Amino acid sequence: NPFARAKYALSAHNFRQLPPDAGAEVAFAGRSNAGKSSCLNALVQQNALARVSKTPGRTQQLVFFDVAPQKHLVDLPGYGYAKVPQDLQAHWQQFLDGYFSTRDALQGLVVIMDIRHPLKDYDRQMLGYAASRGLPAHAVLTKADKLSRGAAANTLQAVRMELQRLWADTVSVQTFSAESKQGVDELRKVVSFWLQI
């Protein structure tokens, strides 16, 4: 597991606070409660790694984890932040837009979705960000343990067809469960390929 030694590096609230735009990084996005923290923790096999992203004040920052020298995982704020004041939301929109459109180190985007509620507006927006600059994206349908195998397979197929329709071959998709660890190896392969580790 090339992610076993991942550790918290820093949090950035604006461009000035970002680490140098060098090396490679993969961003993780997901609506609040989709299961993003659990997915990150399962990926790196550490129970508390992503807890840091949930501490008060960090929910409005990009949280960087070091995997290897100049290889980062980036936890994007759990969007769906209905309670965030209007001006903060504008700041965020600007920061995220800018990050996605200018960040050279960014190699790919992982979008975590609850398999029971896939492809909400927010998810489509994030996948659109990636597609608009030709960045590959990978959709993770998590909490697959909440569905029967048949229902999970049906959702996977439906989501795959919709992604294909919207963004052709730039987006891949898999099922996942932080509970059963189903799909962890598949996700590790995608992310380690993007990071070249």
Ligand code: GDP
């Ligand atoms: P986040 O807000 O996207 O970071 O979501 P969390 O990782 O904190 O998960 C939200 C809730 O979903 C928690 O109660 C988790 O225990 C639960 N959860 C996350 N992943 C799974 C999963 O794969 N299976 C099941 N059954 N529950 C999960």
